[in-house]
Amino acid sequence: MISGSQCRAAPALVEVTRAKLSLRSGVFEDAIRDFERKVDNPNDRGIEALQAALEELGAVFIPENGGGIGVRLKFTAAEARQIERLEGEGGIVANDRVP
Template identity: 75%
Template sequence: MISASQCRAARALVEITRGKLSLRSGVDEKVIHDFERQISKPDDRIIETLRSTLEDFGAVFIGENGGGIGVRLKFTAAEARQIARLEGEGGVVANDRVP
């Protein structure tokens, strides 16, 4: 399950509107609005549908781990390859021989 704040934050991170989330998830836009504003709480099935749809857009939900709940973006395969390439650009890592 995700919280209303996580839903709102994930939508902001993946840069989609409530309307687009509604279209992709099949959940009425008013239900999403009311959930994010904590006006009402939809049933668990709807919340899981929103979570799954937001994950498809690239959100990763972080459960309570001592530091609080959260949400972040996941890396795409292309981004992971680019990071690996950039990490190796400095050459071979070796000990400095500075006295």
């Protein structure tokens, strides 16, 4: 399940207002606001509805993976093709770190 912080960040990424998110998810705007501000949590069903609505709009939620939770946008089809093309180019395998 997503956190309040993820719920606050995702609408900005997918460019949706709290009012529109409320309509799409069926969760009251006040409940979304309180969840984003960590004042109160909706019930599990409400959080799942928020997550589903945001995922439909293009958000991808990143679970705790040792580096913290997060949210990002889905790749577009063009971006996915570009990544696939670049991954198939070959070349020298090296450390990705920039000194």
